[in-house]
Amino acid sequence: RVSFWFVVTDPSKNHTLPAVEIQSAIRMNRNRINNAFFLNDQTLEFLKIPSTLAPPTDPSMPIWIIIFSVIFCIVIVAVMLLILSGIRQRRRKSKGPSEVDDTEDKCENMITIENGIPCDPLDTKGGHINDAFMTEDERLTPL
Known part of the structure; x- marks a missing residue:
């Protein structure tokens, strides 16, 4: 730790300046003094003068x-x-039943072609029975 003591005098009147004026001058120019010695407020301490804090942003x-x-x-x-x-959701509910009926009508009118053979789709509404898979006993049995 290095300590030093200095006295400031007025050259025109040749007397020392009061400590209050010196302290206010140090407070106002503390940054210049710190930079002159390459120090900061933690390393350069002035007695009876509190360290300056950066103003809050x-x-x-x-x-x-x-x-x-x-x-x-x-x-x-x-x-x-x-x-x-x-x-x-309201638009879907209002459009919903008509679209479903339209798609079912389209399916009824469509004839699919599989392996080059036209196939009629099964009509699930009418309850048609595929005769190719029925045996003789099932033909006589009522549904």
Whole structure:
């Protein structure tokens, strides 16, 4: 540890300056003194003068506004998704039965071709029985 003591005098009047003025001058120019000795507030200590702290930084926008806006946006997006999904479900319900009937009609009218042979699809509504797989006993048995 290196300590030193200095006295500041006024050259025009040749007398020492009061300690209060010296302390205020050191507080105002502390950064220049630290840089002159290549030190900082932890390594260069002035007696009876507290170390200077960096002023706290104030954000341009308070933190609570940022948090509030993020949560508010999430809630708005969730409400919009719920409304849009409800509208989509109503449209599906209103279109649903007519589309199902149309697809069944299309299936009835279609004749599929497998291995070059036209095949009629099974009509599950009419209850047709495929005679190729029936035995004699089953033909006489009522359904």
